[in-house]
Amino acid sequence: MPWDQFQQAMGEEITVMNKWFNNVGYEADIAALRQEYPELTTFEDYLRRHGWSGAKPNTAA
Numbered sequence: 001m002p003w004d005q006f007q008q009a010m011g012e013e014i015t016v017m018n019k020w021f022n023n024v025g026y027e028a029d030i031a032a033l034r035q036e037y038p039e040l041t042t043f044e045d046y047l048r049r050h051g052w053s054g055a056k057p058n059t060a061a
Contacts, residue, residue: 007015034040041049 003015003019006018010018
């Protein structure tokens with residue numbers, strides 16, 4: 001969907017936010033964070049501890 005149509009449907013504020021996500025986004029230095037906070041967990045470990053160890057990926061389109 002072109003940005004002008006998106007803005008017409010969603011408004012200027014949401015458009016600006018989504019353009020930022022699309023063009024800039026968030027960044028994090030994971031290695032540095034793990035060095036400073038060694039107790040950080042990976043997303044996979046978090047899921048395993050919460051019962052997702054045998055979960056299969058959703059391949060439905």
